[in-house]
Amino acid sequence: MKRLRLLVLGGTTEASSLASRLAGEPTVDAILSLAGATAHPAPAPIPQRIGGFGGVAGLAEYLRSEQIGAVVDATHPFAARMSANAVEACRLTATPLAVFTRPPWRPAPGDRWTEVATMDAAVEALGSVRKTVFLTQGRLQLAAFARAPRHRYIVRAIDRPAEIVALPDCKLVLARGPFALADELELMRTEKVETLVTKNSGGRATYAKIEAARTLGIEVVMVERPPAPAAETRHHLEAVMEWIAGWGDSSIGSLKLPAGGSGPPHRER
Ligand code: NAP
16 A cells, blocks of 8 residues: 655644544654744654754755655744745655645634734834733744833743743743633733733634633734645645645555545645
């Protein structure tokens, strides 16, 4: 039986769920790739490699030398460089590519969102009056807020960010999601948060902060996503499994395809 060599670009809950689904799958040899952004990544149920590939050329070389048959880009919607590299390296090597991502959040009744295109615009949106700001984007782009040192910042991250020294009035909360609504409400009440700054990551794991802000009437500065990668996109695990099955050997049977799921489909799921 021919086995499909599959590269999963990870660092997200989507990638973890796909890795769990692929573990023990007899027809697929899956490798999970992480950037090495967190010091202690959660253990993976499939083989993993850690660290950058060295741009488009490095990834293309990896795909060739490892004889990768298909790639699933399950990186974060804000990991724009990795996603763009994947599109180009897969084009160069004629490797099938699918994106596994979550849909963005949409404002619900009661939400007080200011939507901005960049983290710099988020800093501007905080205004000139001192306030308590909850930053949940982690280490990345934290330094942008050094331009607005008048605010009090509550910073939540998985590891201590070196960039935090640039914020004179700052409290660090070390935590890894998912987060419960009750905990988000308590944190925002205790710290008297007035504004939440977040990327529009989408998904359930970190949505409780949006619900908590709605409940407490807290304004949200929402940083919109970069343009989506130019590749076939799936939002649900089973739709990704269906896509994977389409690139494997026709004998793949244990992937438990939904009825009618054969061959690489081209509709957005
Ligand atoms: P990025 O800006 O798009 O990527 C920067 C470089 O990091 C890439 O060019 C690549 O280096 C390397 N890289 C990124 N993801 C990789 C992966 N899965 N495997 C191997 N190398 C990878 O990405 P980022 O925004 O720094 O995110 C880094 C990681 O954190 C990603 O895995 C992403 O899924 C995860 N993450 C990001 C965010 C976010 O808000 N950006 C949030 C949660 C999780 P080379 O060019 O050398 O190959």
